[in-house]
Amino acid sequence: QVQLQESGPGLVKPSETLSLTCSVSGGSLNNYYWTWIRQPAGKGLEWIGRIDASGNTNCNASLKSRVTMSVDTSKNQFSLRLSSVTAADTAVYYCAREYGSSRNFDNWGQGTLVTVSS
């Protein structure tokens, strides 16, 4: 069973860059899309974007100008950078695996709370 674990600072100052890494264990990054999803407190789920093992990405247009995603297959990790953050970016950030022809999110990290505050 593949396991995902997010890591990164829990507090980021406004206008700075949020950086998170998702470490994948129990499986390869190959042949899947690896996804970032966020959830503000008490609200719904927002898809941020995805990356494959070759570094091909798709991003939500609402965030595209601020999002950078990367992958490190040697470490079995992928990463998210979100620049120029504001309080509206405060959320629990999840990484997840997009699986199969039905393209579902079958494995998720536990989530990490990132708060944007000075």
Next chain:
Amino acid sequence: DIQMTQSPSSLSASVGDRVTITCRASQNINTYLNWYQQKPGKAPNLLIYAASSLQSGVPSSFSGSGSGTDFTLTISSLQPEDFATYYCQQSYSTPRTFGQGTKVEVK
């Protein structure tokens, strides 16, 4: 972007009740529709994929149906552990989008 609309936003039910949640897509998504359950402080958990396929390990009391734009998640007999929030999600195109969620509460 494809908009996903769930109804109701919340419902109150008792153990043993049959519960139905609906999800409507703003355009035809065939059967590229997935359902998740989320409990407080936890990541969502996949229940149903491809509109009607039960994820491994999920109780058979959960079922999904629909195609095109209209979909349904049914819990045939609500159990205490089923009180949670449920989300639909389309995987037809990017950006992937979710419904706003349906919170199932104790009556």
